[in-house]
Amino acid sequence: MLTKQQLEEFEAEAGMMYLDHISIDCVVFGFHEGQMKVLMLKSNNEEAWYLPGGFVMKQEPIEVAANRILATRTGLDKVFLKQFHVFGDPDRSKIHNEMYSEVLPAGNNFFTQRFISIGYYALVDFFNVIPTPDVFSEICTWRDLDDLPKFQLDHELIFRTALDTLRLQLSYQPIGYNLMPKEFTMPELQKLYETILGKKLDRRNFQRRILGFGILNKLEQTRKGGAHKAPYLYSFDLKKYQAALKEGLKSGW
Amino acid sequence: MLTKQQLEEFEAEAGMMYLDHISIDCVVFGFHEGQMKVLMLKSNNEEAWYLPGGFVMKQEPIEVAANRILATRTGLDKVFLKQFHVFGDPDRSKIHNEMYSEVLPAGNNFFTQRFISIGYYALVDFFNVIPTPDVFSEICTWRDLDDLPKFQLDHELIFRTALDTLRLQLSYQPIGYNLMPKEFTMPELQKLYETILGKKLDRRNFQRRILGFGILNKLEQTRKGGAHKAPYLYSFDLKKYQAALKEGLKSGW
DNA sequence: TTACAATTGTGTACCAATTACACCTTTAGG
DNA sequence: CCTAAAGGTGTAATTGGTACACAATTGTAA
Numbered sequence: 001m002l003t004k005q006q007l008e009e010f011e012a013e014a015g016m017m018y019l020d021h022i023s024i025d026c027v028v029f030g031f032h033e034g035q036m037k038v039l040m041l042k043s044n045n046e047e048a049w050y051l052p053g054g055f056v057m058k059q060e061p062i063e064v065a066a067n068r069i070l071a072t073r074t075g076l077d078k079v080f081l082k083q084f085h086v087f088g089d090p091d092r093s094k095i096h097n098e099m100y101s102e103v104l105p106a107g108n109n110f111f112t113q114r115f116i117s118i119g120y121y122a123l124v125d126f127f128n129v130i131p132t133p134d135v136f137s138e139i140c141t142w143r144d145l146d147d148l149p150k151f152q153l154d155h156e157l158i159f160r161t162a163l164d165t166l167r168l169q170l171s172y173q174p175i176g177y178n179l180m181p182k183e184f185t186m187p188e189l190q191k192l193y194e195t196i197l198g199k200k201l202d203r204r205n206f207q208r209r210i211l212g213f214g215i216l217n218k219l220e221q222t223r224k225g226g227a228h229k230a231p232y233l234y235s236f237d238l239k240k241y242q243a244a245l246k247e248g249l250k251s252g253w
Numbered sequence: 254m255l256t257k258q259q260l261e262e263f264e265a266e267a268g269m270m271y272l273d274h275i276s277i278d279c280v281v282f283g284f285h286e287g288q289m290k291v292l293m294l295k296s297n298n299e300e301a302w303y304l305p306g307g308f309v310m311k312q313e314p315i316e317v318a319a320n321r322i323l324a325t326r327t328g329l330d331k332v333f334l335k336q337f338h339v340f341g342d343p344d345r346s347k348i349h350n351e352m353y354s355e356v357l358p359a360g361n362n363f364f365t366q367r368f369i370s371i372g373y374y375a376l377v378d379f380f381n382v383i384p385t386p387d388v389f390s391e392i393c394t395w396r397d398l399d400d401l402p403k404f405q406l407d408h409e410l411i412f413r414t415a416l417d418t419l420r421l422q423l424s425y426q427p428i429g430y431n432l433m434p435k436e437f438t439m440p441e442l443q444k445l446y447e448t449i450l451g452k453k454l455d456r457r458n459f460q461r462r463i464l465g466f467g468i469l470n471k472l473e474q475t476r477k478g479g480a481h482k483a484p485y486l487y488s489f490d491l492k493k494y495q496a497a498l499k500e501g502l503k504s505g506w
Numbered sequence: 507t508t509a510c511a512a513t514t515g516t517g518t519a520c521c522a523a524t525t526a527c528a529c530c531t532t533t534a535g536g
Numbered sequence: 537c538c539t540a541a542a543g544g545t546g547t548a549a550t551t552g553g554t555a556c557a558c559a560a561t562t563g564t565a566a
Contacts, residue, residue, distance in 0.1 A: 088315035
């Protein structure tokens with residue numbers, strides 16, 4: 001039987017072990033018409049870019065915190081948002097400390113502590129987003145994947161891990177529901193996949209595969225007005241889409 | 254430019270947001286000769302079983318903390334240990350609170366706070382392990398997968414998630430290096446996979462698949478002494494094994 | 507010493523999924 | 537009304553996975 005004294009001793013010792021802060025870093029991938037960008041903020045005292053992030057509040061589930069942080073920076077709610085890794089190397093704090101050494105008092109303070117960071121990634125349509133800077137930033141904006149600035153801290157690793165995870169999960173999870181308009185064409189959806197994967201896919205094989213997932217409804221109408229042959233419109237079958245989200249798809253690209 | 258005052262204001266506000274504790278929970282899967290068990294501890298003041306766990310210390314990378322916790326409970330070091338999920342539902346604390354309500358003072362204290370838990374799973378040979386209880390437990394022992402006790406807190410969810418993740422990752426990651434003797438036979442390795450997956454596999458297809466990964470060396474000798482035809486011995490090609498760990502294998506079971 | 511049971515070694519045929527590839531249709535614009 | 541550009545669709549070849557059978561080895565029991 002555990003005594004009250006044992007508990008108190010443990011509590012006293014454990015008090016020395018507290019991890020200082022838990023933050024959430026959120027890699028927000030923005031898509032629109034074949035483009036793919038990532039949301040970044042620029043530090044207001046130097047040329048350093050970082051990912052949207054924030055703290056988890058007491059009594060707030062981390063999932064809720066991630067949504068809150070995303071909503072604050074983008075204005076969006078209820079989008080695809082997925083936890084993918086925890087980053088907890090204490091070296092993070094050192095860099096952070098040096099970064100603010102001009103303004104911070106010496107010794108221990110909030111920013112010299114270590115931040116353990118839970119990585120989430122989100123998929124959004126960047127035309128729906130109003131990028132909003134935080135208190136440390138003067139700029140919050142979309143950056144092109146092939147024109148990325150220098151990252152602060154370990155945010156490059158976080159970004160890279162998010163992208164790898166996303167590409168991997170593309171084989172197991174349906175995506176696109178909140179990235180495409182209600183009705184869209186097959187070439188448009190294919191462009192989304194090609195953008196994420198960073199490579200071209202075969203038109204015919206893509207279509208067979210995607211249709212094989214059984215999450216699309218083919219509509220009667222075609223997209224008129226454009227040049228060339230009018231493509232058919234499709235919409236997501238929300239019920240089947242969500243079932244696939246839960247149970248996963250088969251096989252890979 | 255960020256002013257010192259802004260920083261101080263932020264720090265004061267952020268102080269209200271600290272997450273209380275980060276813990277690590279470790280699902281230790283033990284294997285030996287076709288058996289699979291999981292390491293559990295029994296609370297010393299009631300019939301409640303839980304998974305090995307502990308806190309992350311200041312300036313300790315979480316990866317190191319996970320290894321330390323595992324080493325403390327098992328005596329093992331440098332085994333397969335993988336982060337798989339973060340559990341952060343604030344309800345965890347409520348249950349915890351009720352659990353210790355007899356010994357704890359009312360109001361806020363260490364144990365009434367929320368614990369965010371980073372889930373790791375480990376794969377070990379349970380014949381190499383000396384299960385060691387912690388201060389809250391009277392028993393630390395291996396439990397059979399098909400004879401599991403009632404779990405404390407959300408440890409059932411953590412266990413379940415670990416098992417699902419392990420089974421999934423079996424398709425992408427080579428395993429077995431620290432679970433098999435230096436030299437082993439194909440049927441022995443197959444038994445390991447069958448144990449993890451909880452189902453029988455075809456002998457011939459298993460062999461073709463495993464050999465196709467290119468991480469095994471077939472040795473000249475056979476395992477003599479047993480009844481029946483002597484099987485060939487194999488060993489892991491450590492270099493290729495580690496490369497496969499990094500780059501992953503293809504396809505699934 | 508021999509027959510048997512248990513286990514291992516190995517190869518092949520079938521099916522499903524993936525990849526590679528070609529021809530026809532539609533539409534706008536000159 | 538001809539052409540260029542894009543979309544619709546089908547088929548053959550390859551690869552990977554599953555199912556399955558027979559021969560060889562070894563200890564044990566007759």
